[in-house]
Amino acid sequence: MTEPAAPPDRRTYSYLGPAGTFTEAALAQVPEARGQIWHPVRNVPEALADVVEGRSDAAMIAIENSVDGGVTTTQDALATIPGLRIIGEYLVPVRFVLVAVPGTRLEDVALVAAHPVAYAQCLQWLGAHLPAHAHLPASSNVAAAIEMLDGTTNADAAIAPPGILDHHELELLAEDIGDNPNAVTRFVLVGRTVAPPSPTGADKTSLIVELPGDHPGALLDMLEQFATRGINLSLLASRPIGDELGRYRFVIDADGHVFDERMADALLGLRRFSPNVVFLGSYPRADRAIVHYPDRYADDVFVEARDWLRGLISGAPED
Known part of the structure; x- marks a missing residue:
């Protein structure tokens, strides 16, 4: 007699509960979460601890509101808890x-x-x-x-x-008692560290970058890592590091994917510039808007420039 097949393992997703919250509405947008275990928690650190300690496969957390700005609890947690990656983002209209x-x-x-x-x-x-x-x-x-x-x-x-x-x-x-009918909250689905998914052309890369010191032009030096490579920033928010006055980290959302040559080059520049760069992930944008950039920042331009430099170093004759 054939034994019945064992039920497939179910995945667990933590979210800010109880049932009925905006966070639950964001989790409902995740196709792979449907029919799985949804675990309500009381706060963002608890949700992320579930992921880090293996109780959940991923956690849905709010990271930004169009009216109130960044959710500082989330930003600070992502800056200080190692081993996490953003694997998706979702937008929920805020209605009260x-x-x-x-x-x-x-x-x-x-x-x-x-x-x-x-x-x-x-x-x-x-x-x-x-x-x-x-x-x-x-x-x-x-x-x-x-x-x-x-x-x-x-x-x-x-x-x-x-x-x-x-x-x-x-x-x-x-119904609809909110003062801003266009208010939206952005949520991110966070899992353990994994390799980034393949680029879609409509991607976002999230980073947290510390400035090397409090000196004139430090912020400009950081921003130039993106500007000189044609990368648009859709979010730039400062948060105090907390160890002393005048020390800040910056929460950054940059248009593009780490597999893009221009983004990879920017990350190398940030690594040389900053004492601490936290890569939070490259993932599809919630609005699925294609990222456009000038032709001079196309991948093949960066590849050709590196090949040209290798030729100079090797002594190969120039064309």
């Missing part, structure tokens, strides 16, 4: 709803629970519709709504992502 215990009316709301970042992005709507309300800070928007349902807080309503309505029975008091 106001929810309450079933039976609540909008005019009953006096105390609103929300994460401070979400609260700040809904101030105009709240001022117009609930001018006398008070704010109760929460660790997360989903947690604010769940604690309201459980009766562990005395909030009358909570600001939350729309996905929470798929998981909990709540009264929807208002």
Whole structure:
């Protein structure tokens, strides 16, 4: 009698929970994560520790918001935790709803629970519709709504992502209460160190680079490594290293792939320039926009220049 085939191993993905968060919505965009194990965690360091210590195959974390800028907790963690690689990025529109215990009316709301970042992005709507309300800070928007349902807080309503309505029975008091209808959060899927995937032509390379010292022109020297090779930077953010005043590292997203000759040449320049370069990965852009650059920065131009130099060194006759 033939033994039944063993079920295939399932992969585990950590994400900022509980269910219904924007992070869960980002993870839902990952085709290979569908039907796998989704493990909710409480914060970014816990998600990344799951990956490093082997409890999860990858973690979905927020890294940048179009309104509030970089997520500093994520940036600092990626700068200091070795053995990680970004393997994909995903964009999630930021929409907020106001929810309450079933039976609540909008005019009953006096105390609103929300994460401070979400609260700040809904101030105009709240001022117009609930001018006398008070704010109760929460660790997360989903947690604010769940604690309201459980009766562990005395909030009358909570600001939350729309996905929470798929998981909990709540009264929807208002939709799209965010002040910026174009707000977007960028998430990255982070795994353990692996070789970069093949270039797609619509790629991004993420790096963290320390300046060698606090002297005039240090930042310009770093930026020239990209500018002289025709590489556009879509993100440049500074973060203090923390060991002393005036010491900074820069979080960089550069258009292109490490397998591109111009990007590889730029990384060699950064390595010579900086005391510490952290390569976070080359991966497809979320918008799949093709990276364009002038012909003088094409791969074959770099290859021809190196071949020319080798010929000079070897003493070969010039054409």
